[in-house]
Amino acid sequence: MPIQPLEIYEVEETGELVLKHKYLKEALNSHGAIMIVNHNDKEIVLWIGKGATTRAKFAAARSSRRFLTERSLSYRVRTCDEGDEPDWFQKLFKIKIAKRSRDEPPSLEVLAILNEMKKELVPEGFEREACIISRDFYVPVEHKVSIVGKDTSSIKFEKSSYLPEGFFNLPSYAYRPRLLVRNGKILGLDLLVNYDASARDGINMDLLHEAKGINSKIQAFKQEGKKKDELIADLKAELSEKNKDITKLESNIDGLQQEGGKIDKQIESLQEKDELIQTLQDENAKFTQQIKDLKQKTSDKRYLLKDLQETLSDKDSEIERLRQALGRGKKRFENQQLELVKKDQQIEDLQQNLSKNEKLLERLRQKGAKMENKLEKLERRVIVKDQQIEDLRQNLSKRKQEIEEKISVIDKIYKELREKSERVEELEAE
Numbered sequence: 356m357p358i359q360p361l362e363i364y365e366v367e368e369t370g371e372l373v374l375k376h377k378y379l380k381e382a383l384n385s386h387g388a389i390m391i392v393n394h395n396d397k398e399i400v401l402w403i404g405k406g407a408t409t410r411a412k413f414a415a416a417r418s419s420r421r422f423l424t425e426r427s428l429s430y431r432v433r434t435c436d437e438g439d440e441p442d443w444f445q446k447l448f449k450i451k452i453a454k455r456s457r458d459e460p461p462s463l464e465v466l467a468i469l470n471e472m473k474k475e476l477v478p479e480g481f482e483r484e485a486c487i488i489s490r491d492f493y494v495p496v497e498h499k500v501s502i503v504g505k506d507t508s509s510i511k512f513e514k515s516s517y518l519p520e521g522f523f524n525l526p527s528y529a530y531r532p533r534l535l536v537r538n539g540k541i542l543g544l545d546l547l548v549n550y551d552a553s554a555r556d557g558i559n560m561d562l563l564h565e566a567k568g569i570n571s572k573i574q575a576f577k578q579e580g581k582k583k584d585e586l587i588a589d590l591k592a593e594l595s596e597k598n599k600d601i602t603k604l605e606s607n608i609d610g611l612q613q614e615g616g617k618i619d620k621q622i623e624s625l626q627e628k629d630e631l632i633q634t635l636q637d638e639n640a641k642f643t644q645q646i647k648d649l650k651q652k653t654s655d656k657r658y659l660l661k662d663l664q665e666t667l668s669d670k671d672s673e674i675e676r677l678r679q680a681l682g683r684g685k686k687r688f689e690n691q692q693l694e695l696v697k698k699d700q701q702i703e704d705l706q707q708n709l710s711k712n713e714k715l716l717e718r719l720r721q722k723g724a725k726m727e728n729k730l731e732k733l734e735r736r737v738i739v740k741d742q743q744i745e746d747l748r749q750n751l752s753k754r755k756q757e758i759e760e761k762i763s764v765i766d767k768i769y770k771e772l773r774e775k776s777e778r779v780e781e782l783e784a785e
Contacts, residue, residue, distance in 0.1 A: 358395055358450060359394040359395055360450065361379065361391055361392065361393055361447065361450050362374065362391070362392035362394075363375045363379060363382045363389060363390075363391055363392075364389070364390040364391075364392070364418075364422075365382070365384070365387060365388075365389060365390075366387065366388040366389065366390055366401075366411065366414055366415045366418050367414065368408065368410045368411050368414050369414065370414045370417055370418050370421070371418075372390065372418055372422065375389075379391070379447055379448055379450075380448060383402060383404070383437070384404055385404040385405050385406050385407075385437055386404055386406040386407065387404055387406075387407055387411055388401060388402065388403050388404065388407050388411045388412060388414070388415040389401075389402040389404075390402075390415060390418060390419055390422070391447060392422075392430075393447065393450070395450070397428075397429070397430045397431070398430050398431045398432070398433055399419050399422065399423070399430050399431070399432045399433070400433050400434075400435065400444065400447070401415045401416070401419060401432065401433070401434045401435075402435055402437070402440075402444075403415065403434065403435070403436050403437065404437045405436075405437045405438060409634075412634070413627055413630050413631075416432075416630050417623075417626065417627075417630075419432050420432075465488050465489070465491070465493075468488050468535070468542045468543050469486070469488070469493070469512050471535060471537070471542065472486060472535055472543060472545055475533075475535065475545070477547060478531070478547070480549045481531060481547040481548065481549045482547065482548055482549075483495060483545060483546070483547055484530075484546050484547065484548040485546045486512065486543050486544060486545045486546060487543055487544040487546075488542070488543040489543075491514050492514070493512040493513065493514055494512065494513065495510045495511070495512055530546065530547070530548050530549075531547045531548075531549070532544060532545070532546055532547070533545040533546075533547060596621070597621055597625075
């Protein structure tokens with residue numbers, strides 16, 4: 356099934372509905388109420404702005420019921436406040452808005468059928484409310500024209516851009532359908548309505564049922580408090596008067612038309628008070644919820660206080676442990692002070708010993724200075740001796756070299772002598 360566009364109406368405080376051809380986001384007004392007709396989910400959504408007056412809220416509730424009654428729709432009514440929109444409300448932004456369209460004039464064939472319907476006599480007390488021709492739905496529209504300062508009006512049937520889908524709750528005493536048949540073919544369906552008071556003989560039962568419903572609501576709201584009790588008392592008084600009016604209506608049906616206006620006003624007053632009771636009940640529910648929240652917060656505070664008390668007890672035990680530790684620390688401090696006194700005495704003794712040692716060190720320094728002088732003299736003598744030793748080493752080296760040269764000469768002489776000796780021996784042997 357294709358998605359049908361939304362119908363958006365701005366609700367005036369007088370209860371008048373003004374059709375808006377804007378996007379839903381642009382149509383929302385914080386200072387008023389908006390009625391959204393969603394044919395896809397068969398529901399009417401009443402969006403209440405934060406700055407909407409109480410009168411505007413009641414007007415929105417009345418207008419929604421009147422809208423359903425006038426269009427004979429069985430849609431549910433849902434309400435949401437600005438700033439507290441549920442998730443399902445956000446989905447409405449994705450649906451298109453009904454566009455402004457001009458009604459097309461009927462074709463010649465349709466005009467001929469309409470003329471045939473007009474020729475048919477309408478029963479006394481009935482009026483033609485709408486008719487169905489082929490696949491189209493036509494409604495009577497009053498056209499006013501001013502000619503030479505005089506206003507004249509005429510009623511013409513025009514094709515309706517709105518097609519009410521779903522079931523229709525039509526009272527049997529008010530509506531009567533009629534078929535227009537020619538040559539075995541259905542040309543159209545004529546929907547007649549009776550606004551005459553003599554034909555509305557079932558209104559007494561409706562009023563009785565409505566009075567019973569109001570009485571049951573009054574019984575249910577008796578426990579709501581002193582203000583509601585006073586309001587219920589007023590409603591009971593008005594209900595008693597209405598019951599009297601109903602009794603009079605049952606005994607004198609001919610006077611129903613004159614009394615109808617008063618009864619309608621009283622019914623509207625009862626409806627307004629019923630809405631006021633509903634509003635008070637909602638406020639009471641919110642107040643009850645706030646009390647529950649406060650109780651929950653109080654319970655949470657109690658648990659928190661208990662936790663704090665346990666924490667405080669733990670802190671007290673910890674403080675006691677710290678006190679004991681502090682006592683032990685004081686004893687240690689006193690012992691350390693005694694030890695410190697002993698250390699001070701030892702330091703004083705050490706300082707005296709140090710003074711003695713410094714004097715001894717001074718003496719040793721003086722002796723050391725004398726020893727250094729002696730060492731310097733010894734070093735000088737050692738240097739002289741080292742120089743003498745070096746000279747002796749050089750002399751020895753020279754002598755060693757001379758001896759080695761002499762030894763080499765002796766070796767040569769020895770070799771020569773040996774050779775000569777060998778020659779002599781050879782000569783002797785020969």
